[in-house]
Amino acid sequence: VAKDLGLQLPELRDRGVHIIDRGRMQYFALHGKTGHLVTAERIDREQLCRLVQKCVLRCELIVEEEM
Numbered sequence: 001v002a003k004d005l006g007l008q009l010p011e012l013r014d015r016g017v018h019i020i021d022r023g024r025m026q027y028f029a030l031h032g033k034t035g036h037l038v039t040a041e042r043i044d045r046e047q048l049c050r051l052v053q054k055c056v057l058r059c060e061l062i063v064e065e066e067m
Contacts, residue, residue: 001061002035009035016064021057028059 002012011017012035019028019037029040049055 001030001037005063007035009033014065016062018062019059020062021059027057 001017002009005017007015007017009032012030013032017030019026019030021027025041027039027041027043029038030036031038043057045055048057
């Protein structure tokens with residue numbers, strides 16, 4: 001994420017960058033030391049999407065400061 005935004009790691013914190021998942025569970029997070037998008041929870045496809053063929057989890061990246 002840091003690389004894709006063209007930011008250095010400290011700038012992720014300084015600009016207030018964070019991930020917001022839709023729904024109750026927070027499945028994704030930003031790794032503080034690498035700036036990578038990682039899974040924050042175990043994702044159980046059978047539990048989340050048992051009735052659909054295509055399983056999609058959406059999240060948003062929020063940057064509080066100007067880019």
